[in-house]
Amino acid sequence: MPDIPPFDIRQLGRVDYLPTYAAMQAFTSERDLQPSSNVPDQLWICEHPPVFTQGLAGKPEHIFLPGDIPVVQTNRGGQVTFHGPGQVVGYPLIDLKRAGYFVKEYVYRIEEAVIRTLLYFGVTGHRVGGAPGIYVRLDDPAGHAPLPQRPRKWGSDPAAQQNGSDPHLRAPSFPDFTGLGKIAQIGIKVSRNCTYHGVSLNVAMDLEPFSRINPCGYSGLQTVDLSTIGVSVGWAEAADILSQKLATYLAP
Secondary structure, three states, X not given: OOOOOOOEEEEEEEOOXXXXXXXXXXXXXXXXXXXXXXXXXXXXXXXXXXXXEEOOOOOHHHEOOOOOOOEEEOOOOOOOEEEOOXXXXXXXXXXXXXXOOOHHHHHHXXXXXHHHHHHHOOOOOEEEOOEXXXXXXXXXXXXXXXXXXXXXXXXXXXXXXXXXXXXXXXXXXXXXXXXXXXXXXXXXXXXXXXXXXXXXXXXXXXXXXXXXXXXXXXXXXXXXXXXXXXXXXXXXXXXXXXXXXXXXXXXX
């Protein structure tokens, strides 16, 4: 097996969304023009001026008061989210075939990198069944108790599922966000086994624009940042830790 080129982490600072989106597409397209082994995977770390981005599954009714914030249609998965100053955005540009794992594991690894980043700052991040991204308990951001609405292997106990004795063995029809705030968003695109778009972590930002949308298509979903839950950390430090964790957990 040929040696895998080292992961190339690029700190872009604050950059406009549209040119960055175009650059991701161009980088991914150009990978097809040369042997994959010659193209190092990259991780772009940045923040954006205020912008709403709509995914392929996005519905117009989930953006009800855009105001002066532009809305950009994209080809990533998911629905609408907001990017703005004070949010760390990570764009992994990875050849999954070379890395040796599939899309579901890729998303899991991104989530794990965010969870480990939050843990570094004393916060416990959680997954919610049926809703990609990372969430925190609003009443106890540092608490380690597992969520009842965490992802499950549905149907692992057929007897309990059949007699209804354990409701958590049945897949929920709608994710349960009770007592939770969303602190990290995930939206990805995979083209010919290569990824772009990625993850955003709310650090210390103006959260008001999230009230103008149904975040990720969910009415009433509360969005938080590290500042909201009492963690004072600068953007640069959060960006550095998240980039380290992404590089570690996305490694082949």
